[in-house]
Amino acid sequence: MSKPKPFISRASTLQDALAAVARLPGVMTQAIQQWGEIEIEVRKREPKRSLDQNRLQRLWCREAGEQGDMTAEEYRGQMKLHHGVPIMRRDSEEFAEKYDRLIKWRPYEEKLEFMQSPFDFPVTRGMNKQQKTEYLNAVYVDLTGRGFRLTDPGLKGIGPDQYREAA
Structure with missing residues (x-):
């Protein structure tokens, strides 16, 4: 069985962040069903090389x-x-x-x-x-x-x- 991918959402505005939060309950439900235990982390995004x-x-x-x-x-x-x-x-x-x-x-x-x-x-x-x-x-x-x-x-x-x- 393949390893599930983590949910990653990037936001640079409050509107983007709220849209990601709206998707979170469904993502969390699915993650808990697959993994049992989850971790939620909010951190500063480091842009990748250009x-x-x-x-x-x-x-x-x-x-x-x-x-x-x-x-x-x-x-x-x-x-x-x-x-x-x-x-x-x-x-x-x-x-x-x-x-x-x-x-x-x-x-x-x-x-x-x-x-x-x-x-x-x-x-x-x-x-x-x-x-x-x-x-x-x-x-x-x-x-x-x-x-x-x-x-x-x-x-x-x-x-x-x-x-x-x-x-």
Whole structure:
């Protein structure tokens, strides 16, 4: 039997919140019937990483792949392992437990494989905007420090042939 999904409702206005509360009695009845005991939690929502952040990460990996000796996917895996994993291990006990149990003890080459397709161990997928910003800053410093020329996100709309030099 599959595990039931939790009821999650997001609200940024009182009207949205009241609409979610109106659905709550039916959801709670069904949950108690399936699970027996439930927990109700209200917390501040941490927005997930943005689509712009995701596109920038992919762009930088593609640019590194065009300039370096690895593919874009290999650079993506390397960046996830070197910069994403430490952020997520620091900020998420669940991530740290799973990473340590499944991947940490493996040889470096295998860790890199687990970060790439087809395995694609979820690292940046679980980041919020602040974590993804920290990650992208570390990736930018790492890759430009190795001599790669990356599109500067501050130049929005300017072609990749018009770089601003890294400091």
